[in-house]
Amino acid sequence: MRLIAAIARNSTSMGISIRNYMGFDNMRIPFLRLMPYLRKFWKIYVALLILMFVDILITLFFTWFLSHVADAAMAKDISKVRGLLLFGIVMVILNFAASYYETVLELDAVNKVRRELKLSLFQHMLRLPSSFYSAHHSGDLVSRLTNDVNAVEGAVGINLLNLIRMPIMALAAFVYLLTIHWKLALMCLFLGPAALLVGGIFGKLIRDNGRRLQDYLGRVNSLLHDVFAGHTVMRAFAMERKLEGRYRIDCDQVLSMERREAKLLGWLQAASGTISLTSFFISMGIGAYFVAKGSISIGSLLAFVTLIQHLIYPFSGIAKQWGGLQRSLAAVERIWTVMDEKPECSKFPEYIHSAPLHTGIQLNQLTFSYDDNRKVLRDISVTIPVGSTVAFVGPSGAGKSTLFQLIMGFYQPTSGTIYLDDLAMGLSDIGLWRSYMSYVPQEPYLFTGTIRDNIAGGFPDAADQAIIQAARDANAHAFIMELPEGYNTWIGERGATLSGGQKQRITIARAILKDAPVLLLDEATSSLDTETEAAVKEALLRLMKGRTTLIIAHRLSTILHADWIVAMDQGVLIEQGTHKQLLNNEGLYTRLYERR
Numbered sequence: 166m167r168l169i170a171a172i173a174r175n176s177t178s179m180g181i182s183i184r185n186y187m188g189f190d191n192m193r194i195p196f197l198r199l200m201p202y203l204r205k206f207w208k209i210y211v212a213l214l215i216l217m218f219v220d221i222l223i224t225l226f227f228t229w230f231l232s233h234v235a236d237a238a239m240a241k242d243i244s245k246v247r248g249l250l251l252f253g254i255v256m257v258i259l260n261f262a263a264s265y266y267e268t269v270l271e272l273d274a275v276n277k278v279r280r281e282l283k284l285s286l287f288q289h290m291l292r293l294p295s296s297f298y299s300a301h302h303s304g305d306l307v308s309r310l311t312n313d314v315n316a317v318e319g320a321v322g323i324n325l326l327n328l329i330r331m332p333i334m335a336l337a338a339f340v341y342l343l344t345i346h347w348k349l350a351l352m353c354l355f356l357g358p359a360a361l362l363v364g365g366i367f368g369k370l371i372r373d374n375g376r377r378l379q380d381y382l383g384r385v386n387s388l389l390h391d392v393f394a395g396h397t398v399m400r401a402f403a404m405e406r407k408l409e410g411r412y413r414i415d416c417d418q419v420l421s422m423e424r425r426e427a428k429l430l431g432w433l434q435a436a437s438g439t440i441s442l443t444s445f446f447i448s449m450g451i452g453a454y455f456v457a458k459g460s461i462s463i464g465s466l467l468a469f470v471t472l473i474q475h476l477i478y479p480f481s482g483i484a485k486q487w488g489g490l491q492r493s494l495a496a497v498e499r500i501w502t503v504m505d506e507k508p509e510c511s512k513f514p515e516y517i518h519s520a521p522l523h524t525g526i527q528l529n530q531l532t533f534s535y536d537d538n539r540k541v542l543r544d545i546s547v548t549i550p551v552g553s554t555v556a557f558v559g560p561s562g563a564g565k566s567t568l569f570q571l572i573m574g575f576y577q578p579t580s581g582t583i584y585l586d587d588l589a590m591g592l593s594d595i596g597l598w599r600s601y602m603s604y605v606p607q608e609p610y611l612f613t614g615t616i617r618d619n620i621a622g623g624f625p626d627a628a629d630q631a632i633i634q635a636a637r638d639a640n641a642h643a644f645i646m647e648l649p650e651g652y653n654t655w656i657g658e659r660g661a662t663l664s665g666g667q668k669q670r671i672t673i674a675r676a677i678l679k680d681a682p683v684l685l686l687d688e689a690t691s692s693l694d695t696e697t698e699a700a701v702k703e704a705l706l707r708l709m710k711g712r713t714t715l716i717i718a719h720r721l722s723t724i725l726h727a728d729w730i731v732a733m734d735q736g737v738l739i740e741q742g743t744h745k746q747l748l749n750n751e752g753l754y755t756r757l758y759e760r761r
Contacts, residue, residue: 192490192494195320195494195497195498195501196320196494198497198501198504199278199317199320199321199497202278202281202282202285202321203278203321205277205278205281206274206277206278209270209273209274209277210274212266212270213267213270213271213274213326214329216263216266216267216270217267217326217329217330217333218333219259219263220260220263220264220267220330221330221333221334221337223256223259223260223263224334224338224475225337225338225341225472226256227253227256227471228341228468228471228472228475229468230249230252230253230256231464231467231468231471232345232462232464232465232467232468233245233249233464234246234249234250234253234464235462235463235464235467235468236462236463236464236465237249237464239462239463239464271322271323271326272322274321274322275318275321275322275323278317278321278322279314279315279317279318279321282314282317282500283310283314285504286309286310286314286500286503286504287310288513289503289504289506289508290306290310290503291513292508292509292510292511292512292513293503293506293508293509294507294508294509294575294576295570295575295576296535296576297506299535302383302387302390303387303390304383304384304385304386304387304388304389304390304391305383305384305386305387306503307386307390308379308382308383308385308386308387309383309499309500309503311386312379312382312383312386312496313379313496313497313499313500314496314500316375316379316492316493316495316496317493317496317497317500318493319489319490319492319493320490320493320494320496320497321493323486323489324486324487324489324490324493325490327483327486328483328486328487328490330479331478331479331483331486332479332483334475334479335475335476335479338472338473338475338476338479339476341472342469342472342473342476345461345465345468345469345472346452346455346460346461346465346469349448349451349452349455349461349469350469350476367429367430367432367433367436367487367488370429371426371429371430371433371488371491371492373495374422374425374426374429375426375491375492375495375496376495376498376499377422378419378422378423378426379495379496379499380499381415381418381419381422382419383499384415385412385415385416385419388408388411388412388415389412391408392408392412429488430488433488441474441478444473444474444476445470445473445474448469448470448473449466449470452466452469452470453466509595510594510595510596513596514594514595514596514597514599514600515596517596517597517600518600518680519597519600519601519681519682521682522551522585522586522601522682522683522713523551523586524550524551524586524587525548525549525550525551525552525553525586525713526548526549526572526583526584526585526683526713526715527547527548527549527583527584528545528546528547528548528549528568528572528581528583529546529581529582529583529584530544530545530546530580530581531544531545531546531568531571531578531580531581531582531583532544532545532578532579532580532581533567533571533576533578533579534579535576537579540579540736541564541567541736542564542567542568542571542578542736543736543737544581544737544738545564545568545581545733545736545738546581546738547731547738547741549713549715549729550713550728551682551713552711552712552713553713553714553728553729554709554713554714554716554726554727554728554729555714555715555716555727555728555729555730555731556715556716556717556718556724556727556729556730556731557715557716557717557718557730557731557733558718558721558724558730558731558732558733558754558757559732559733559734559739559753559757560734560757562735563733563734563735563736564733564735564736565717565733566687566717567736568733569604569685569687569715569717571583572602572685572715573599573602573604573685574590574595574598574599577590577591578590585598585601585683600681601681601682601683602681602683602684602685603675603676603677603679603680603681603683603684603685603708603712604676604684604685604686604687605669605672605673605676605684605685605686605687605705605708606672606687607687607688607717607719609660609665609668609669609671609672610659610672611656611659611660611663611668611671611672612659613655613656613657613658613659614655614656615650615652615653615654615655615656616645616648616651616652616653616654616656616671617629617632617652617653619656619660619671619675620632620635620636620652620671620674620675620678621675621678622675622678622679624678624679627678629652631678632652632674632678633652635674635675635677635678636652636670636671636674638674638677638704638707638708639670639671639673639674639677639704639707639708640670640700640701640703640704641667641670641671641673641674641704644667644670666700666701669701670700670701670704673701673704673705673708674704676708677707677708681712682712682713683712683713683714683715684708684709684712684713684714684715685715686705686709686714686715686716686717687716687717688716688717688718688719688720688723688724721757721758724744725744727744728743729741729742729743730742730743730744730747730754732747732752732753732754732757734753739752739753739754740752740753740754
């Protein structure tokens, strides 16, 4: 009853026009966005249209065949029956071939369109700014690339083709029925629009429910990503029961929407089936009357009853296909909420070796806010001479990491700008800008693959000797050669098979191989044991040699060698100078130094 009430509410709220309710207006944009992918494989779709007409003609032939073979049998014309059967065998073989190629081509088209859509979506995601990833959970984005792209199948495959096939089949069947008995054909025709209206009403509800279902599947994927990525923290804090409870709740929500979809499809199928059965009884009952009157033959009645299903089924079948199409269009809408995001660059940045830095880096009155409300950085100005080492210190939340993200071009300043020599951020190609920089994060990030691939980074033509030399300079070569496959060792997700120090040295080797003039170093030795820390520090000193180095310092004892120190708090530059100068000031840096 609740479902019927929901239909009534939707009918009332959307009752301005049947067109709006059935979602015709909302369908135009998703189809326009899919059209380039369909046009790319137009030859396959043309072949499918040809096979579609062949299938319709074969259907009409078998109706004609049934009529004539029944009348021939009633007339005891054995030779005619024999001839018709031979002709029927030929058509069965033709039907087999047409069905085979139609299925193969349809699946080929769907798979090719989905592949292109996945590539387009992934390529677009790779060009989106960091602000997009900060606002979206990675699990939900994975869901867009998997669940949503797979759900598009109906809009580019079976549902779309059937929505073309069925009206043509209905028209062809109706014309043929008129030639058999026009009065009976007109009586049965009126059931068709009823089936179409049922499909439109339930199709809109199925689409809305499908959109919510895809959203929840994204939430489930997000939770699973958190659990698998943070399994050590989960076990350390006994979070298994809590996370299992959250997963159970999300699964219950998904099940609830799947059950609602099942009910909607059930109502749709039941209504469509009832209309189809009604058409059978009408055609058979009234047709029997016409046979008794002698205005139609037994063979013609059999053909009529068979063909009437091809008149009514397209109307009732359209309802089911419409529902499938609506579910697919809901997935298309979710995909294009990502595709509509503005990328930070029009094409992938090239991996290029930058020119040397001549004068240095200038941070000129930088101000930045993530949400246009609270300023994270305010009026930061620092001059960094070429070849110098500058350390940024301050309590948590001071804005040090945000400043690094601005320098690397992950975000654009709200006001102010950054200069590399005379090159201004925002006025240069982002690939050229980042070519000046190497980055060693505090928490090393490695990709699933081999050690060789991780050191090479985005350098497509890195020579083996260059990779090995970078590893030697990073104090990584010795432990790499002790691994079973050496540089070809598969390291698992995020380098799961390596220790923290080993991962850190591979990230240093990656930065050495890039050989950029500017190094951004988020101090990465605070969590290492003494022996490993010494090896990493030695590698970092080699990496820093001859480069302009910016360091986020977590332990002040590690930056006493810095040429210049910048002390920050709550997004404001409090003081800057040498270690000795800042100690003499007895300000923020002094307090931080005394607490070390």
